[in-house]
Amino acid sequence: MSNPFNQQAPLPGIKKVIVVGSGKGGVGKSSVCINLATSLKEQGHKVGLLDADVYGPSVPRMMGAMNQKPPISEDGKIIPITRYGIKLMSMGFLVEENQAIIWRGPMLFKAIDQFFKDVEWGELDYLLIDLPPGTGDVCLTIAQKVPVDGAIIVCTPQNIALVDASKAVDMFKKINIPILGVVENMSSFTPPGSTESIELFPRGQIDKYIEVHGLNKLTQVPFDPHIGACAETGIPLMQGKPECEAVNSFKSLSEQVVQQTV
Numbered sequence: 001m002s003n004p005f006n007q008q009a010p011l012p013g014i015k016k017v018i019v020v021g022s023g024k025g026g027v028g029k030s031s032v033c034i035n036l037a038t039s040l041k042e043q044g045h046k047v048g049l050l051d052a053d054v055y056g057p058s059v060p061r062m063m064g065a066m067n068q069k070p071p072i073s074e075d076g077k078i079i080p081i082t083r084y085g086i087k088l089m090s091m092g093f094l095v096e097e098n099q100a101i102i103w104r105g106p107m108l109f110k111a112i113d114q115f116f117k118d119v120e121w122g123e124l125d126y127l128l129i130d131l132p133p134g135t136g137d138v139c140l141t142i143a144q145k146v147p148v149d150g151a152i153i154v155c156t157p158q159n160i161a162l163v164d165a166s167k168a169v170d171m172f173k174k175i176n177i178p179i180l181g182v183v184e185n186m187s188s189f190t191p192p193g194s195t196e197s198i199e200l201f202p203r204g205q206i207d208k209y210i211e212v213h214g215l216n217k218l219t220q221v222p223f224d225p226h227i228g229a230c231a232e233t234g235i236p237l238m239q240g241k242p243e244c245e246a247v248n249s250f251k252s253l254s255e256q257v258v259q260q261t262v
């Protein structure tokens with residue numbers, strides 16, 4: 001039987017490809033992705049961000065790039081939209097925000113293929129890929145198309161998220177994508193004016209899981225209302241950089257990603 005991963009072709013000009021996944025939906029993949037991208041950019045790297053959540057793209061809104069239509073170059077390539085110095089591509093640029101996408105496998109494969117082959121990414125140090133929730137077709141298609149240098153798993157502290165995250169870990173291991181580590185998002189909350197942090201979610205077995213599976217906890221990002229506000233205003237937290245712990249968490253994440261992918 002032919003090995004589907006034999007189709008992998010490196011992307012010319014792109015040094016590192018990193019996927020951000022979670023298994024579970026709504027745990028903060030897109031938030032982690034846009035802030036990691038912004039932080040890497042600030043450190044002087046050339047960064048692209050591919051929103052591979054074709055069914056629910058969040059990147060255009062979170063990066064303040066709604067209703068943008070990517071121009072087409074003379075040789076027919078799609079030119080990414082640039083925001084905050086980061087090159088962006090998303091299905092959200094190609095369809096209206098309130099339009100549902102009803103696609104089956106082959107169309108999905110074609111769209112993902114186009115995101116790699118027909119987009120003029122140029123020279124990049126990092127291409128970050130914001131994955132949709134789950135362990136389905138999109139992740140596998142990406143893994144088949146391009147060599148992925150690392151996966152970041154986003155998880156909230158509770159077991160209900162861990163169950164799905166562990167499936168994502170399993171998937172990445174099966175398709176030979178190195179796991180850079182786990183980002184524990186919404187790990188705790190310190191109410192304004194207080195110094196005492198509270199756990200928003202019942203803390204499950206996440207630390208034990210990380211230890212048993214030989215993984216690395218990359219960072220803990222607290223629950224911070226700034227992050228929700230940033231998603232609405234389209235300015236990433238790491239762009240505005242208010243004084244808060246979450247900024248330090250994302251900074252530390254980007255430093256570790258750089259260290260692990262040299």
Ligand SMILES: Nc1ncnc2c1ncn2[C@@H]1O[C@H](COP(=O)(O)OP(=O)(O)OP(=O)(O)O)[C@@H](O)[C@H]1O
Pocket residue numbers: 022024025026027028029030031032053056058132133185186221222223224225226227228229231
């Ligand atoms: N640390 C945080 N503190 C406060 N709000 C957060 C935090 N992380 C994410 N959020 C908010 O939680 C919501 C979900 O986050 P986000 O869209 O990043 O998750 P996701 O995993 O990409 O979701 P989906 O599975 O739908 O793609 C958003 O409204 C976001 O602003």
Ligand SMILES: [Mg+2]
Pocket residue numbers: 029030031053058130
């Ligand atoms: Mg998302």
